[in-house]
Amino acid sequence: MRILITGGAGYIGSHVAKALIERGGCELSILDNLSTGSQATLEALARMGSFQFFHNDLSNKEALSEIFSRNRFDLILHFAASVEVFESVQNPLKYYFNNTLNTAQLLDVALEYGVKKLIFSSTAAVYGEPREIPKEGIDEEHPLKPINPYGQSKIMSERIIQDVARAHPDFKFVILRYFNVAGADLQGRIGQATPKATHLIKIAAECASLKRPWMEIYGEDYPTPDGSCVRDYIHVEDLAQAHVRAMEYLIRGASSDIFNCGYGRGYSVKEVVQKSKEVSGVDFEVRMGGKRAGDPAILVAQSAKIREKMGWEPLYDDLALIIKSAYEWERGRW
Ligand SMILES: NC(=O)c1ccc[n+]([C@@H]2O[C@H](COP(=O)([O-])OP(=O)(O)OC[C@H]3O[C@@H](n4cnc5c(N)ncnc54)[C@H](O)[C@@H]3O)[C@@H](O)[C@H]2O)c1
Numbered sequence: 001m002r003i004l005i006t007g008g009a010g011y012i013g014s015h016v017a018k019a020l021i022e023r024g025g026c027e028l029s030i031l032d033n034l035s036t037g038s039q040a041t042l043e044a045l046a047r048m049g050s051f052q053f054f055h056n057d058l059s060n061k062e063a064l065s066e067i068f069s070r071n072r073f074d075l076i077l078h079f080a081a082s083v084e085v086f087e088s089v090q091n092p093l094k095y096y097f098n099n100t101l102n103t104a105q106l107l108d109v110a111l112e113y114g115v116k117k118l119i120f121s122s123t124a125a126v127y128g129e130p131r132e133i134p135k136e137g138i139d140e141e142h143p144l145k146p147i148n149p150y151g152q153s154k155i156m157s158e159r160i161i162q163d164v165a166r167a168h169p170d171f172k173f174v175i176l177r178y179f180n181v182a183g184a185d186l187q188g189r190i191g192q193a194t195p196k197a198t199h200l201i202k203i204a205a206e207c208a209s210l211k212r213p214w215m216e217i218y219g220e221d222y223p224t225p226d227g228s229c230v231r232d233y234i235h236v237e238d239l240a241q242a243h244v245r246a247m248e249y250l251i252r253g254a255s256s257d258i259f260n261c262g263y264g265r266g267y268s269v270k271e272v273v274q275k276s277k278e279v280s281g282v283d284f285e286v287r288m289g290g291k292r293a294g295d296p297a298i299l300v301a302q303s304a305k306i307r308e309k310m311g312w313e314p315l316y317d318d319l320a321l322i323i324k325s326a327y328e329w330e331r332g333r334w
Contacts, residue, residue: 001026002074002075003026003027003077003247004031004073005020005029005076006080006106007081008032008077009032009038009041009042009053013030013032013037013077014042014190017030019244022048029052029053029073030051030053031080032054033058034055036083037194038193041190048189058106059102059105064106065112068110073115075117075118076106078118080098081102081121085148085151085294095149096152096156098153099150100160103157103160104157107161107164111164118161118171118174119173119175119243120161120174120176121176123150124179124232124260124262125151126144126154126158128144129145129147133300136302136304138260140177140260148293148294161175172254172256173256174249174256176242176260177259177261177301179232179233179234179260179263179299179300180232180233180262180299181233181234181236182233182234183201183235183237184326184328185237186316191326191329192236193333200272201272201276201326204273204276204326204327205280205326205329207276207284208279208280209330209331214285216286216289217270217273217286218269219291219295222297222298223297224268224297225268228268228269229295229297230268232300232301233272234261235322235325237316238316241312241315242259242306242312245311248310259303259310260306261301263317264300264302272323275323279324280323280327
């Protein structure tokens, strides 16, 4: 299998690259503009196995065509995107250009060069503020009503991919809707290196590692048990294995489909902060702030479909372990 990973120098893409290197049987290429991804991540991956690296921007069609003409890819894992919800509210066009239009462009070139399989990184943000939260979490049929441009940019990308697959019946996709991804490689070689990341567990790990003096909780009057937002945190290693399963699923010739990736259990922001203090033993300062635009109160996945259809079984469904791996990586990072 010749595989192209867009955004492979970033947080999730690099963990998937690592999982594929460990699995073997793949020739890997990574394309990244290093806007949020890092050279250090690529160097850490290079110590694990070999891959080609293309320092390119997805918006550069000429460069993209050149890469595809020289490499006959069998499958694309498309991670490259802008990923900050709050930034998307302030600068929506950045999200529509980088996420939606660049996905269309990537598909255009992929079709031209006969690539027939795509795995796409989508997000729970496509569900917006869920109508009601069933006990077992939100399933893939839940109404799609994103409440921020980031979620909109992803739902438009999903629709483009689905339309392309309808028009080209031999083109197959898996769309994975991730809930809140956290944690790091359990051997501490790679982690979330993204500068200025706004992810809760990452920020708490920075505070616990004394890289940040304090952190803020955004809103404590949500309709949740302790008033702070509730999210479903999935360990990045489990998410990486979901991609390996998705690749094998497409190789088996299974039909195109959409799957949630989460554990089906939510933790509040306050619970995560408390657990981060316990795990690290550091009582860092926490301030209460106002609500941010675009933050739904509760997002918890129902993950029965991916378990049943792909046989995915998470190994690290443990909040303390997720936090510990993020914290240990943050403390020891390059
Ligand atoms: N982190 C999460 O909790 C989460 C949740 C849901 C979905 N996702 C999705 O997962 C994917 C990866 O997210 P991440 O958290 O690893 O973010 P990240 O910022 O660490 O990784 C994104 C990578 O894409 C690269 N990139 C961005 N725009 C590019 C372009 N135009 N051309 C080439 N490379 C480009 C960046 O340099 C970076 O290496 C994204 O599509 C995101 O929407 C992430």
